[in-house]
Amino acid sequence: MTETKTTTTELDAVVVGAGFSGLYMLYRLRDVLGMSARVFDAAHDVGGTWYWNRYPGARCDSESYIYCFSFDKDLLQEWEWSGKYPEQPEILAYLNHVADRLDLRRDIQFNTRVISALYNEATRRWDIETDQGDHVTARYFITGIGCLSTGQIPDIKGRDTFKGQWYHTGAWPHEGVDLTGKRVGIIGTGSSAIQAIPVIAKQAGHLYVFQRTPQFTIPARHANVDKAFLKDVKSRYDEIWEKARWSAGGFPVDPVDRSALEVSAEERQAVYEAGWQQGGFNFFFGSFKDVAVDRRANDTASEFIRSKIREIVKDPETAEKLTPTDHPFSSKRALIDTNYFETYNRDNVTLVDIRHSPIQEITETGIRTEDDSYDLDVIIFATGFDAMTGTFFKMDIRGKNGLALKEKWEAGPKTYLGLSSAGFPNMFMITGPGSPSVLSNMPVSIEQHVEFISNFLEYMTEHGIDTAEADAQAETEWVAHVNAIADMTLYPLADSWYLGANIPGKPRVFMPYPGGVGPYRTKCNEVAENGYEGYVLGAAEREPAAV
Numbered sequence: 001m002t003e004t005k006t007t008t009t010e011l012d013a014v015v016v017g018a019g020f021s022g023l024y025m026l027y028r029l030r031d032v033l034g035m036s037a038r039v040f041d042a043a044h045d046v047g048g049t050w051y052w053n054r055y056p057g058a059r060c061d062s063e064s065y066i067y068c069f070s071f072d073k074d075l076l077q078e079w080e081w082s083g084k085y086p087e088q089p090e091i092l093a094y095l096n097h098v099a100d101r102l103d104l105r106r107d108i109q110f111n112t113r114v115i116s117a118l119y120n121e122a123t124r125r126w127d128i129e130t131d132q133g134d135h136v137t138a139r140y141f142i143t144g145i146g147c148l149s150t151g152q153i154p155d156i157k158g159r160d161t162f163k164g165q166w167y168h169t170g171a172w173p174h175e176g177v178d179l180t181g182k183r184v185g186i187i188g189t190g191s192s193a194i195q196a197i198p199v200i201a202k203q204a205g206h207l208y209v210f211q212r213t214p215q216f217t218i219p220a221r222h223a224n225v226d227k228a229f230l231k232d233v234k235s236r237y238d239e240i241w242e243k244a245r246w247s248a249g250g251f252p253v254d255p256v257d258r259s260a261l262e263v264s265a266e267e268r269q270a271v272y273e274a275g276w277q278q279g280g281f282n283f284f285f286g287s288f289k290d291v292a293v294d295r296r297a298n299d300t301a302s303e304f305i306r307s308k309i310r311e312i313v314k315d316p317e318t319a320e321k322l323t324p325t326d327h328p329f330s331s332k333r334a335l336i337d338t339n340y341f342e343t344y345n346r347d348n349v350t351l352v353d354i355r356h357s358p359i360q361e362i363t364e365t366g367i368r369t370e371d372d373s374y375d376l377d378v379i380i381f382a383t384g385f386d387a388m389t390g391t392f393f394k395m396d397i398r399g400k401n402g403l404a405l406k407e408k409w410e411a412g413p414k415t416y417l418g419l420s421s422a423g424f425p426n427m428f429m430i431t432g433p434g435s436p437s438v439l440s441n442m443p444v445s446i447e448q449h450v451e452f453i454s455n456f457l458e459y460m461t462e463h464g465i466d467t468a469e470a471d472a473q474a475e476t477e478w479v480a481h482v483n484a485i486a487d488m489t490l491y492p493l494a495d496s497w498y499l500g501a502n503i504p505g506k507p508r509v510f511m512p513y514p515g516g517v518g519p520y521r522t523k524c525n526e527v528a529e530n531g532y533e534g535y536v537l538g539a540a541e542r543e544p545a546a547v
């Protein structure tokens with residue numbers, strides 16, 4: 001029988017989420033700063049996004065040698081990745097290993113969702129409640145909730161009448177799903193679907209892909225890890241990480257300085273072809289400096305990929321449907337794939353263009369579009385997430401004067417550096433909106449945020465500071481800066497989740513910081529060096545109340 005919990009636990013810090021962010025934050029709080037801390041996570045175990053996203057083909061688009069923590073140098077040397085791009089089970093095994101190695105589990109409470117976090121102005125502490133009846137007060141409330149952790153299942157007419165099985169890619173059953181011989185429909189062609197489609201096509205009797213927006217995607221050229229390459233990386237890891245930390249996207253690549261418009265057509269073609277053959281994000285990073293910011297330069301890359309689609313896909317009508325024309329390459333999340341376009345050459349795969357023949361309803365037996373009906377055994381919603389803000393809004397977070405975060409962010413998230421929000425003292429967000437987060441290789445950004453927060457807390461303790469709150473003016477200027485940079489790019493030209501465009505009614509605001517992880521790190525370092533400028537710091541008048 002469950003005991004009713006009536007006592008209140010007092011802690012220095014509460015962290016929400018036990019993924020990359022929460023694990024490292026806990027380590028810094030507990031083992032570096034010597035604070036009392038507890039992590040809450042709704043999952044049964046560690047992993048965050050990698051705990052939930054177990055759909056067939058799930059894997060990271062960052063190469064494994066750089067998709068990990070760098071703070072533990074022994075771990076960097078010891079851990080052996082098996083694939084060029086790490087697959088979900090291997091990333092999950094890695095995070096489990098980290099949790100064991102640092103003995104983190106004893107301060108993580110699983111199966112527990114934080115339902116509210118209310119700032120108490122009298123005590124200057126956060127009062128936190130969970131769905132398991134925990135009452136905790138903490139001086140610091142820190143979110144490590146990921147950017148893509150609240151799944152979106154569109155409210156399609158008749159959705160609940162379907163008699164077959166249905167799943168969302170971001171909440172895939174742990175025991176797996178046997179799709180052998182089944183008639184499977186997948187809605188969506190984002191990065192989850194693009195990874196899943198080629199794998200599911202090999203199992204399913206027939207796979208119907210319901211596509212609203214065709215995508216640009218580059219071959220990943222996935223393979224087993226190149227042992228000689230990894231050995232070389234391990235001998236130069238410090239230098240490699242340092243390069244990643246100061247780069248644009250959190251990858252250890254040298255910026256290219258040539259414009260797509262200043263070379264001959266032959267040279268341009270050769271550069272794109274080399275990038276296509278090399279595969280992965282190299283196509284993007286290693287080609288030309290202006291692909292993401294200049295429409296004419298971008299057109300050359302977009303056209304190159306379109307020509308590849310026509311080359312790969314044998315049926316011209318299907319190729320045409322798969323060819324994106326409504327947005328520039330990389331204005332939606334850049335995608336990489338393994339045999340994505342090739343999969344449409346299979347006899348058991350049908351592309352259904354729901355841009356021109358929209359889904360009318362889900363019926364007991366399948367999906368009905370304007371032009372046709374499809375009988376299905378399984379429907380897979382690869383329809384994405386209420387990105388960056390959705391998970392915040394699932395919690396009742398209230399700052400000073402009882403202001404709800406949801407209310408404050410009604411017209412779009414407002415943060416200072418993506419780390420803090422005015423009116424919410426001592427609340428910190430790891431990879432929050434307004435930070436590079438999803439536009440970067442996440443572990444690099446996560447480490448930078450966790451270290452910034454932990455250094456800040458240390459500074460507060462040393463200087464007898466009780467509260468840190470983003471200054472409203474600094475926040476306004478940061479939000480304007482994020483938008484000004486976004487407007488210099490091609491991102492606003494696509495209906496993407498970066499802009500909240502995938503969620504009906506969500507305000508259209510560009511959420512991540514597109515200025516690059518290097519410049520962002522410089523800004524954060526300056527903020528710290530200048531005594532945390534942009535924050536209002538409150539000196540402690542008294543010791544925090546004892547238990």
Ligand code: NA7
Pocket residue numbers: 148154155169187188189190191192193194211212213333354382383384385438495497502
């Ligand atoms: P994404 O990238 O948001 O993709 C979702 C897909 O689902 C995309 O093709 C959407 O089409 C489609 N979609 C969404 N809602 C609907 C409705 N109502 N009807 C039809 N189609 C719809 O999510 P993913 O899970 O693939 O990837 C999320 C991120 O996770 C990814 O970028 C990585 O960072 C990891 P649309 O393009 O909106 O027309």
